[in-house]
Amino acid sequence: MEAIRVVSVSEMRAIEQEADARGVTYALMMQRAGEGVARVVQRRYQGEGQRVALGLVGSGNNGGDTLVALTHLARWGWRAGAYLVRPRAVNDPLVSELESAGGVILRLAEDPHREHLHHWVNQAHVLLDGIFGTGVKLPLRGEVAELLGELRGCHPLPAVVAVDCPSGVDCDTGEVDEVTLPAEVTICMEAVKTGLLRFPAFEYVGELEIVPLGLPQDLQALQGLNLFMAEANYCRSRLPTRPRQAHKGTFGTAMVIAGSVNYTGAVWLSAKAAYRIGAGLVRVALPGSLHPALAGHLPEATWVLLPSELGVIDRDAAEVVLESLERVTALLLGPGLGTEATTAEFVARVLGRSEEHLKRHPLGFVGAEKEKSTEKRSLPPCVVDADGLRLLARLPEWWSALPPLSILTPHPGEMSVLTGLPVADIQADRLGVARRFAAQWGHVVVLKGALTVVASPEGQAFIIPVASAALARAGSGDVLAGLIVGLLAQRVSPLDAAVLGAWIHGQAGLRAAQQLGHEASVLAGDILEQVSEVLRIHLK
Incomplete structure (x- = not known):
């Protein structure tokens, strides 16, 4: 199609x-x-x-x-x-x-x-x-x-x-x-x-x-x-099939690295969205102190408990994550991480940008007795969102540290941090800015907002024909990031995963507003709960 x-x-x-x-x-x-x-x-x-x-x-x-x-x-x-x-x-x-x-x-x-x-x-x-x-x-x-x-x-x-x-x-x-x-x-x-x-x-x-x-x-x-509009028929043709003889491995494993003491909900929203869009397994890596609050609300997930300091991921957690990537087919980094210095160092280490000797930690699913590998381990296809983007921006030439064709999901404020451009200039030329930096960085850019733009490094771009205040709510972006990583985990191409995720997210927001009767009443969780209805009505 x-x-x-x-x-x-x-x-x-x-x-x-x-x-x-x-x-x-x-x-x-x-x-x-x-x-x-x-x-x-x-x-x-x-x-x-x-x-x-x-x-x-x-x-x-x-x-x-x-x-x-x-x-x-x-x-x-x-x-x-x-x-x-x-x-x-x-x-x-x-x-x-x-x-x-x-x-x-x-x-x-x-x-x-x-x-x-x-x-x-x-x-x-x-x-x-x-x-x-x-x-x-x-x-x-x-x-x-x-x-x-x-x-x-x-x-x-x-x-x-x-x-x-x-x-x-x-x-x-x-x-x-x-x-x-x-x-x-x-x-x-x-x-x-x-x-x-x-x-x-x-x-x-x-x-x-x-x-x-x-x-x-x-x-x-x-x-x-090479400019296109996303719509139902195209998205239906790109949605991964669900063969009857499938097992959970067929649909991949998404790892979601998310959360801090002030942003507990980001974990639940992004991880559940990855499941709701069809990922076979979602592995959640989060500060260990948050696990008791979340485990009962997401029983389908498996957990990687990370060393934390005052409720935020500690710099020494990187090795735990890197040792937990077995069978992971897509990685989401960022929702609710916070921007503390220790978490910034954690992100740098995960991306292989720290020369400091990594300290082993017995938490999570990593055995303390296992010798640390000195080889730099390759990361699976990656989605970076929210605080992950702000932490990335602290690294010189951060785009070169990410796996090829990673997916970046900034709103205009985060795009300003990544590019140094004023928000007003970004909003005045959303399509041009998204295309320019997708090509410069070598990654797919999802510039969020009214009429979200998805741009690839090769110059292709899609406009998502949705503009609704129903989507202008805290946590909405966490749902979007979870949808994208869930599709990426199912081995959908990065550009298609970004387009599909953004279109489904927009339609779910419209349906949530319709169901509740007013855009002001829509919460991020309401958007998430409409994902299955969008799949049933538009993409079956």
């Missing part, structure tokens, strides 16, 4: 131009686009009795797509009307086809007081917004701006479905005109325009659906495009 491409306006024009030259003509693309829009509307909004659809039709391709969609809906039994906001060509065959299918044609030029418009709006179940497409120039002016502003004042409006993009959105920059109608769903043709995945435009697009246009996949204009 190919991922959904995210493209600029100029890239999409080049794709369409080459496709037309190869025999997938503009007229054919319009027919496919319009039928695809109609099928989405039929699937989402079909109900009892005759349904009513009104299309706001412009003079360009979006207007053409809308006319084709309305024609299909009319043939399927809908009452369909096209309100020509801007003039179409004389004897436009798309207008004639809609009339032949039983659709009604209305014209703004013949409706000076917009009485016909409001009559239809009051009856419609669906309002197709097909006035402007990617060539719009802001701000909107004249009669069109007045019409949209008037509709924005109507309550309630029918379900607004934007055809390719909401009218008044700049599809490159994400700027939005003040009269733009917020859509319940935006149906994109073949690819998502970059601006729709930026603010403020993202607040206007609603859910995103994609209509394929059947383009040749060997188009030269498609080659080298």
Whole structure:
């Protein structure tokens, strides 16, 4: 399953131009686009009795797509009307086809007081917004701006479905005109325009659906495009299979190194998330003093009890961890560790960056009588999160100490610590910053936040189309880190593990808010409990 491409306006024009030259003509693309829009509307909004659809039709391709969609809906039994906001060509065959299918044609030029418009709006179940497409120039002016502003004042409006993009959105920059109608769903043709995945435009697009246009996949204009949007079909195709004859070793062992006296919950959230996403075994390495508080809440885990000092992992715990890596297929380092000096030394030693003689410690599953190896032991694939990132930043050229293609999961503040860039600069160019440092460091970067960006060192990047205050809660990142390491433990590639984990995490947050009725009520544990529902509903 190919991922959904995210493209600029100029890239999409080049794709369409080459496709037309190869025999997938503009007229054919319009027919496919319009039928695809109609099928989405039929699937989402079909109900009892005759349904009513009104299309706001412009003079360009979006207007053409809308006319084709309305024609299909009319043939399927809908009452369909096209309100020509801007003039179409004389004897436009798309207008004639809609009339032949039983659709009604209305014209703004013949409706000076917009009485016909409001009559239809009051009856419609669906309002197709097909006035402007990617060539719009802001701000909107004249009669069109007045019409949209008037509709924005109507309550309630029918379900607004934007055809390719909401009218008044700049599809490159994400700027939005003040009269733009917020859509319940935006149906994109073949690819998502970059601006729709930026603010403020993202607040206007609603859910995103994609209509394929059947383009040749060997188009030269498609080659080298490496920005994608994560969605259910792609994630389903990348989720590891669960063969019936499997045993726990089939699904790998995740080791979670986490916790300190002030952040006990981070251990539970990350370890349980790794289990919930399918890891066969989760081995938890934590300060020994925390074990009694957690053991009863996570009976499925096995435990590596680390030497601790005042409730934080001690520098001498590194050898215990290194001797406990047998069969570990992925390692998570960081949730709730704290940033004390002794823990910083522990992290340095685990990564092989300390020249100091490592002292043996009898705690955990390591025998004190066993002689310490002087060889540097290689680490399994690694995820670094939270305090682990801040501790990493204290090491010179820390990226070279990590296993190849490790996964880093910073929020903007932690990314600032790692890069030295101001948070404002990071937020102003999230995609560019994530790509730049993924390439520089040689690791996968998950830049968290609204519209999380996942970037690989090779230049591929994914945008997670979720922005919700439900995810802005302490412990949410621990759940994400646990999901990623659980997938990595199952031998999912680092980039796919990061994309899958971030998409599932976002969907779980949305479901938690829906279940609880308000984003403010969502706790990290609620996000975790919705992971199984996301797997059942979206990825089965």
